[in-house]
Amino acid sequence: MVCERSADLVKPYESGLFCRVVIFIVFISINFGVCECEGISPEKCLIWGLGLNPDRVLPVRYFYIQAVNSKGETLTLSPGKDTFKVKISSLDKKEHIRIHVPPPLDREDGSFLVRYRLYGTALKGLKIDVLHNDAPVAMSPYIMQGPVYHEYCDCPEPDASAWHSVMQCPAEEPQILADFKSFPSVDLQYIRQEVPQRFSNRGGLIHYAIIDNQLYRRTLGKYTDFKMFSDEMLLSLTRKVRVPDVEFFINVGDWPMETRRSDAVPVLSWCGSTDTRDIVLPTYEVTHSTLEAMRGVTNDLLSVQGNTGPPWVNKTSQAFFRGRDSREERLQLVSLSKKNPELLDAGITGWFFFRDREKHVGKAPLVGFFDFFKYKYQVNVDGTVAAYRFPYLMLGSSLVLKQDSQYYEHFYSYLEAGTHYIPVKRNLSDLLEKIKWAKENDAQAQEMARVGQAAARELLQPSRLYCYYYRVLHMYSERQTGQPAQHADMELVPQPDDHTAACTCGRKSHKEEANTKDEL
Numbered sequence: 001m002v003c004e005r006s007a008d009l010v011k012p013y014e015s016g017l018f019c020r021v022v023i024f025i026v027f028i029s030i031n032f033g034v035c036e037c038e039g040i041s042p043e044k045c046l047i048w049g050l051g052l053n054p055d056r057v058l059p060v061r062y063f064y065i066q067a068v069n070s071k072g073e074t075l076t077l078s079p080g081k082d083t084f085k086v087k088i089s090s091l092d093k094k095e096h097i098r099i100h101v102p103p104p105l106d107r108e109d110g111s112f113l114v115r116y117r118l119y120g121t122a123l124k125g126l127k128i129d130v131l132h133n134d135a136p137v138a139m140s141p142y143i144m145q146g147p148v149y150h151e152y153c154d155c156p157e158p159d160a161s162a163w164h165s166v167m168q169c170p171a172e173e174p175q176i177l178a179d180f181k182s183f184p185s186v187d188l189q190y191i192r193q194e195v196p197q198r199f200s201n202r203g204g205l206i207h208y209a210i211i212d213n214q215l216y217r218r219t220l221g222k223y224t225d226f227k228m229f230s231d232e233m234l235l236s237l238t239r240k241v242r243v244p245d246v247e248f249f250i251n252v253g254d255w256p257m258e259t260r261r262s263d264a265v266p267v268l269s270w271c272g273s274t275d276t277r278d279i280v281l282p283t284y285e286v287t288h289s290t291l292e293a294m295r296g297v298t299n300d301l302l303s304v305q306g307n308t309g310p311p312w313v314n315k316t317s318q319a320f321f322r323g324r325d326s327r328e329e330r331l332q333l334v335s336l337s338k339k340n341p342e343l344l345d346a347g348i349t350g351w352f353f354f355r356d357r358e359k360h361v362g363k364a365p366l367v368g369f370f371d372f373f374k375y376k377y378q379v380n381v382d383g384t385v386a387a388y389r390f391p392y393l394m395l396g397s398s399l400v401l402k403q404d405s406q407y408y409e410h411f412y413s414y415l416e417a418g419t420h421y422i423p424v425k426r427n428l429s430d431l432l433e434k435i436k437w438a439k440e441n442d443a444q445a446q447e448m449a450r451v452g453q454a455a456a457r458e459l460l461q462p463s464r465l466y467c468y469y470y471r472v473l474h475m476y477s478e479r480q481t482g483q484p485a486q487h488a489d490m491e492l493v494p495q496p497d498d499h500t501a502a503c504t505c506g507r508k509s510h511k512e513e514a515n516t517k518d519e520l
Contacts, residue, residue, distance in 0.1 A: 040079055040132050044068040047130060047138040050463055051116065054125065054148040055157070055166045057240050058462055060293045062302055065104060065112040065130060065137065075110030077311075085131045086114050091146065092124035099126075100294055105306025108397065113305050117294045118150035121503040151291075153503030154495045156213060156242045160474070163241040169467035175272075175413045176468070179279040180475055183266045188247055188482035191265050195249050196220050199267065203253035206230060209486050210246050210473070213238050216490040226252035229284035231493050232291055237469050239495065244477040247484035251278065254384045268472065271385040274406045281472060282410050282465045285388040290462045299369050299392060301460050308397040309373030312446045319401060319435045320375035321346040322367050325354045326383035329403065332428055333379060334361050343435045346379065373398050376445070377438055379424075379431070382407060394421070394456035399449040401434055410468060411459045420452035 049063025050056040065084055067075040081103070088101050098119035104112040114130075125146035130137040149155050157163040192207075199205050200220040206227050209216045215234050219227060230250045237243060251257050251269040256278035258264050269278035289300035309315060321333050325348050337346035347364025354361075369389075372378060373396045380390050380400055386407035393400050400421040417423035422438065424431050438445040477484075495501065 039070050040083060041068055041070045041072070042132040042135040042137045044070070044072055045132070045137045047140070047142070049114075050168070050461075051114065052128070052142050052144065053166065054144040054146065056463065057149050057151070057153075057155075058466075059151040059236070059291050060115050060117045060302065060462070062113060062115045062462070065114060067110045067112070077110060078106050078108045079110070081106040083132060084112055084114075084137060086116075087129040087131075088116050089127050089129075090122045090124065091127055091143070092122070095122065095124060097122055102294065105303070107305050108308060108311065113302060115294060115302055118148065119500070121150050121153050122146050122148040123504065147504070147506050149503060149505075151236070152239070152496050152501040153505065154239045154501065155503060155505035155507050156238060156240055158242050158508060160241055160244075160470070164467070164470070167463050167467055169471070170464075173410075173468060173471055175280060175410055176471055176475060178413070179272070179277075180479065182264050182277045183279075183479060186266055186476060186480040188480050188484065191249070192247075194265050195267065198265070199249075199251070199257050202257060203255075204251065205267075206250045206252055207487075207490070208234065208248055208250060209484055209490060210234070210238065210243050211484060211486050212245070213242050215493040216486045217493055218487065218490045221253075224252060226284060229288050233284075233287040233465075233469060235493065235495055236291060237466055237473075240466065241470060243470065243473055245484045246473050246477040246480065248473070248476055250281070252284075256385075266476070270409075272408050272410075273385075274408075279472060279476075280408070280410045282468055283388050286391055286460070287465055287469075290465055293462075301391065301395065301462055304370070304392050304395045305457065307370040307373070308395075309370070309375075312376065312397065312449070315376040315398065316374055317376050317439055318342070319344045319346075319377035319379050319431075320372055320398075321379040321381065322349050322364060322372070323381075323387075323389075324348065324350040324383065325352060325357075327381060328354070329381050329426070329428055330383075331357060331361055333381060333431075336428070336432065340432055343432055343439075344379070345375065372396070376449075377401055377435060379403075380421075381428075391456065391460050394452055395460060397449060397453060399438060399445050400452060401431065401438075403428065414459055415452070415455060419448070420455050422448070 045068045046066040051061035051063035067079050067083060069075060084104050086101055086104060088099050090097050099116055101116045104114045106112055123146045126144040126148050128142040130140040203221050204224040204226060205220040207218045207220060215238060230252060249267050251267050256269045256271055256273050256276035257267050258277040264277040267278050268281050270281055270283040272278050272280040286301060289297045293300040293302060323330055325331060331354060333346035334348060337344040348361060349364050349366050351358045376398055378393045378398045378400050380387055380393055380402045382403060382405050386409050401424050402421045403424050404426045422434050424434055
């Protein structure tokens with residue numbers, strides 16, 4: 001920045017102090033934003049979310065804080081990342097439970113996301129204190145009467161409708177309804193023969209049965225290691241709610257399998273396409289990151305919400321891409337980037353599929369995912385199938401330019417091109433044109449990014465993943481004919497049984513409820 005002196009300012013500010021003050025003010029405004037509040041009013045702030053209810057068991061519980069000023073106005077800019085402090089403790093002073101409570105995530109829009117993970121069951125309950133400058137916020141402290149179960153406590157809710165209500169699951173999921181249109185009934189005897197015969201040599205297929213809420217499986221195919229991801233999600237679900245007896249197949253490979261339009265068989269997959277009839281589940285990427293949030297992974301559906309980069313006005317006005325060479329259009333991005341560096345910064349960080357072209361195209365250094373959001377525009381291009389980064393990009397504060405694709409994930413049907421993201425032709429022929437539009441229509445681009453982010457925050461809550469899994473299995477169970485069975489070549493997939501899973505379950509089991517009804 002250059003600060004030029006005018007004739008009128010030379011004498012009073014000859015020391016250069018004025019220049020330094022101006023530079024300092026600009027620096028502060030760029031890096032810290034402008035506070036729109038007249039002071040936070042702790043009692044007027046709002047607190048809500050699933051993490052305030054003891055019956056909503058998740059790997060990481062969460063709730064929200066909305067900052068409100070003394071005039072009762074909802075803040076739309078960050079009041080500062082250290083505005084609120086949260087303390088969570090057991091109601092029983094003699095109960096020593098490890099509770100991981102990181103600082104609230106500042107979502108840069110006046111709201112904060114609070115996360116916590118329990119490493120034991122709080123039998124008496126929990127006390128949640130939310131403070132602003134040592135003053136209680138909203139209705140703090142919040143008392144959660146026990147028991148408050150932790151993630152690895154095997155204590156399913158026997159009443160699925162009650163669980164569905166407590167988890168605030170949506171009444172219906174359009175993608176599930178669309179997927180099951182091809183399967184008004186599921187003949188178990190038929191698919192036990194047909195699915196292995198047709199698909200067992202196509203990579204990785206897992207034959208599952210859930211009987212009396214116990215998980216059994218057998219593996220089919222050469223590449224079945226990814227069963228660990230389907231195992232962990234199914235086990236987590238059955239620890240939380242009683243699942244109806246059901247028998248099904250999950251494809252743990254990349255590509256959806258069922259291409260028949262008639263006589264199709266139901267196969268559950270992590271990715272769908274317009275050319276196939278697979279029943280789509282949330283990807284292993286989002287379920288695994290949800291299960292391991294605040295422990296084994298750093299990028300998850302919650303953490304990304306507090307790491308969305310600088311405010312829009314301070315983001316770099318370029319489109320950005322980093323990724324593997326898993327689709328040729330990604331290489332095209334690099335070529336476009338070299339010719340149009342003012343519009344696009346793209347690079348390939350890992351080579352596997354097109355190694356013969358690495359020397360010509362070059363290899364870019366890795367960039368941390370959260371640093372992607374230093375740029376205003378994110379380019380989402382398919383990999384082998386749908387790019388599993390897409391949900392995380394949508395949760396950021398950048399505008400997503402999404403390649404048109406035949407592939408989709410479980411939540412895509414809720415999103416509208418031109419409203420939540422900018423669509424780009426599959427061959428990328430209009431990408432530069434779309435980037436130019438975004439640069440020339442900055443306010444509209446920012447608003448589209450905001451609308452897309454808001455939709456993603458609603459659709460991609462961790463609780464919704466459990467709701468979606470349960471609804472798929474429930475709808476499947478309603479349509480199956482024949483009796484689900486544990487077959488001789490199936491093995492039990494046990495729940496964790498080490499000290500981390502220790503808990504005392506206060507809920508009645510399904511068998512106990514049945515016995516009680518019989519006695520009555």
